[in-house]
Amino acid sequence: MTTASRPTLQDYLKLCKLKVVALIMLTAIVGMFMSVPGLPPMDLVIFGSIGIALASSSAAVFNHVVDQRIDNIMGRTKDRPMPKGKVNTKQAIIFGVIVGIIGIGTLVVFVNLLTAILTFFALIGYAVIYTMYLKRATPQNIVIGGAAGAAPPILGWTAITNSVDVGALLLFLIVFIWTPPHFWALAIHRHEEYAKVDVPMLPVTHGIPFTRLQILLYTIILVIVTIVPYLIGMCGLVYLTGAIVLGGGFLYYAIQMLRRPENSKLPMKTFGYSINYLMALFVILLVDHYFPLHLNQLV
Known part of the structure; x- marks a missing residue:
């Protein structure tokens, strides 16, 4: 594998798994609108969406970091930026940390602490508990780890109501x-x-x-x-x-x-x-x- 030097914006965006994040955000935004009888406050919708999307992108980046060895072998993933040598481990980790901090920080400052905490635990659940442990430990990996992926509707809901x-x-x-x-x-x-x-x-x-x-x-x-x-x-x-x-x-x-x-x-x-x-x-x-x-x- 070659050493990455200057990743492009497109390389970093590929680390974020934007198609997956888009589906995540749909469920989160629907959670926001379902949480109240009328229209939710638009500032909470906007900042909540930004924070949840960035945190989800951060989790996706760390998934790439942890799985880069198997991604290099599997046909479905061998063209991802890290197996192709376009982004190295250090660059990906720095990018993932920055995106995650901005995402969680946005939720703390502009939304509410409950949503920030739940989003942080969802990030850790996917990037660490599922990707680093469950995925390689049990055939029930996707069942147990699915809790992190199912969190966005709750995150959207709490972004508006500050309650579950x-x-x-x-x-x-x-x-x-x-x-x-x-x-x-x-x-x-x-x-x-x-x-x-x-x-x-x-x-x-x-x-x-x-x-x-x-x-x-x-x-x-x-x-x-x-x-x-x-x-x-x-x-x-x-x-x-x-x-x-x-x-x-x-x-x-x-x-x-x-x-x-x-x-x-x-x-x-x-x-x-x-x-x-x-x-x-x-x-x-x-x-x-x-x-x-x-x-x-x-x-």
Whole structure:
């Protein structure tokens, strides 16, 4: 590996995993708007978004630092800036620390201390506990570590209300349950690479058929959990309809993966659908929040 000298802005941005951060920020921003009946204060939305986005980017940078050895081996990640020698370890660590400090500092100064503390723990949970330990220690890595990735809706909620309420916990639970079937679909597609670098992903340790079954079971649980916001009166029929339709699509892919193991394209199709699923579900949450439709309006 060559020694990096002058990384470009694009190299640093690639370390931040902007596509992942964008999905994270969608769930966080929806959490902000869901936390109050009307519109939340725009200054809190702006500074909360900046702080959470920078902290998430910092966690992504440290993920690159810790995983640079296996990233150099796996086909999916070998073109990242660090394996390519465009950014060295020292440069990445300095960049990650600066971005993280600015992000947490923004939350402390302009938002509230609770959000800053929770965001810091989410950063540590992903960058240290998951990436440095869980990922290499147990096939349940993505289940346990998924708590850090599911935190953004809570962070968005607390940025506005300075409290953790039932609604925030429900949004957290949706992302938490969504994470294993989402990531295991990718892990099935890349199971040979994970085996090569000794990362005990579920398809490697327990086999692909077992992982397909787990994806289906988690998807069933996910569909049930996504109906709870409607059952407790948090959302209306717009959301319920969307959740059932989107959940039906996810179940279709999960069942097809179990029934058609010979179809090598299904895991990545399921992975792709899972991303669109979460994005669409949270957008529908937002639409329903401001344009609610309840049964008592129809009678």
